[in-house]
Amino acid sequence: MIIEIAEDAGFCYGVQRALNMINRALERGETFNTLGPIIHNPVVVKDLEKKGVKAVNSLDESDKKTIFIRTHGVPPEVIEEAKSKGFKVIDATCPIVYNAQLSARKLYEEGYLVVIVGKKDHPEVKGIMGHVDNSAVVINSPDEVKNYNFEGKKIGVVVQTTSRFDVFGDTVREILRTAKEVRAVNTRCYVTERRQEITAELAKRSDVMIIVGGKNSSNTRRLFEVSKMQGTRSYHVESPEELKKEWFEGVERVGITAGASTPPWIVNQVAEKIKSFTKEV
Ligand code: SF4
Structure with a gap:
C-alpha cells in the first residue's frame, strides 16, 4: 500500500504565526488567556493549559490581565472593551x-x-x-x-x-x-485555496482519503467535501484512534491531508497507524 501525505498538510501560516506569538510571549514570562480556543485542536489547547494559558469565552472569565486574540479575529468593539477594562491585548488575527x-x-x-x-x-x-x-x-x-x-x-x-x-x-x-x-473582493485564503487544490489532486490518484482535523474546523470539513467531490472514499478523523482497519482492505493508494489547525505530529501518527494495519493483514 502506498501512503501519500499532502505536501502542505498541517499547520497553516496563520496558525503557525499565532503559536509562535504564544511561545514568544511565554518566553517573555507573560501570563495570559486566549479568547476562545487558539485552534480547533484539543491536544494543543490542553498543552497550553498545562503552561497556564486557558481558553476563556469572555473577558469577564479571564483571571489574567492580558488577552490573546486568535487567528479568526474579533469585532473591533471586543478590543475596545478589553482595553477599557485594562487588558493588554496580544492580537494574532491572521493577516x-x-x-x-x-x-x-x-x-x-x-x-x-x-x-x-x-x-x-x-x-x-x-x-x-x-x-x-x-x-x-x-x-x-x-x-x-x-x-x-x-x-x-x-x-x-x-x-x-x-x-x-x-x-x-x-x-x-x-x-x-x-x-x-x-x-x-476575493478575500479567500490562498493557503486554504492551494490546500483544497492539492487535496483534489491527491484524492484523484488515491483509493481512500483520510482527512485529519477537528470536527468543528471549517477548513478541515471543506477538505473533506473537496475530497468526496472527486468520488474518492473519504474519512474525516481527529486522531489515529478513529481509524478502522477495514477501510484499508484491498486498497493500493491512501492519501492523507489535514486541516490548518492539525499539528504535524498527529498527521504522522495517522500515517503510522495505517502502516501498522498493512503489517497486520
Ligand atoms: S487558514 Fe486561516 S489562519 Fe490559516 S493562513 Fe488561511 S486565513 Fe490565515
Whole structure:
C-alpha cells in the first residue's frame, strides 16, 4: 500500500504565526488567556493549559490581565472593551483575515451593502461583521440569495477565508441577477485555496482519503467535501484512534491531508497507524 501525505498538510501560516506569538510571549514570562480556543485542536489547547494559558469565552472569565486574540479575529468593539477594562491585548488575527475585515470596511464606507459569503455563527464572520457595524448580510450558499431583495442596490461582497471558490462565485452570480452594481473582493485564503487544490489532486490518484482535523474546523470539513467531490472514499478523523482497519482492505493508494489547525505530529501518527494495519493483514 502506498501512503501519500499532502505536501502542505498541517499547520497553516496563520496558525503557525499565532503559536509562535504564544511561545514568544511565554518566553517573555507573560501570563495570559486566549479568547476562545487558539485552534480547533484539543491536544494543543490542553498543552497550553498545562503552561497556564486557558481558553476563556469572555473577558469577564479571564483571571489574567492580558488577552490573546486568535487567528479568526474579533469585532473591533471586543478590543475596545478589553482595553477599557485594562487588558493588554496580544492580537494574532491572521493577516489574511485582517485583509477580509479591511475589505469589508472599505466597501461599507463606500456605500455598499456588504454581503459576507460564509457561516453566520463562525467567529471569523462575526469579526468581519463587527467591522461593518453589524450591517452585513451573511449568505452561505447561492440558494439563499433569493431570501433577500437586492434589487437596485449596490452590493459589496467578501468571503469567509476558508469558503469554497465555487460557492463564492455562484453566490456573486446570483446577486448579479437583481443588484444594480456588484463589487466582489476575493478575500479567500490562498493557503486554504492551494490546500483544497492539492487535496483534489491527491484524492484523484488515491483509493481512500483520510482527512485529519477537528470536527468543528471549517477548513478541515471543506477538505473533506473537496475530497468526496472527486468520488474518492473519504474519512474525516481527529486522531489515529478513529481509524478502522477495514477501510484499508484491498486498497493500493491512501492519501492523507489535514486541516490548518492539525499539528504535524498527529498527521504522522495517522500515517503510522495505517502502516501498522498493512503489517497486520
Ligand atoms: S487558514 Fe488561511 S486565513 Fe486561516 S489562519 Fe490559516 S493562513 Fe490565515
